[in-house]
Amino acid sequence: MGANIKILSLGDIVRRGWNVEIECRCGHKGVVDAAKMDRWYMCHMWSTSISALRQHLYCLGCGGMPPAVRIRATAAAPNTARGRFPANEEGWKRLVRGLRG
Numbered sequence: 001m002g003a004n005i006k007i008l009s010l011g012d013i014v015r016r017g018w019n020v021e022i023e024c025r026c027g028h029k030g031v032v033d034a035a036k037m038d039r040w041y042m043c044h045m046w047s048t049s050i051s052a053l054r055q056h057l058y059c060l061g062c063g064g065m066p067p068a069v070r071i072r073a074t075a076a077a078p079n080t081a082r083g084r085f086p087a088n089e090e091g092w093k094r095l096v097r098g099l100r101g
């Protein structure tokens with residue numbers, strides 16, 4: 001019963017059309033747009049493997065890098081970090097230029 005799907009990277013979640021639920025040890029929890037998060041990590045050339053995501057997360061609940069997080073795929077709509085990502089293609093291009101330049 002239930003599909004035994006291995007989620008190893010953000011790409012695995014994006015391909016299935018899901019989003020990322022992140023729960024910090026402090027109890028703060030949010031759903032982040034997986035496609036945007038994936039692109040964001042790629043732009044920064046960070047690893048998108050699930051086990052490495054924590055290194056670049058910032059918890060709004062306790063502030064700073066979460067000491068421990070639980071990451072799950074979810075069908076829920078994103079409810080946090082909306083303003084965190086570029087709003088359009090031009091914004092993404094600017095981001096990449098800024099990072100590489």
Ligand SMILES: [Zn+2]
Pocket residue numbers: 024025026027028059060061062063066
């Ligand atoms: Zn926290």
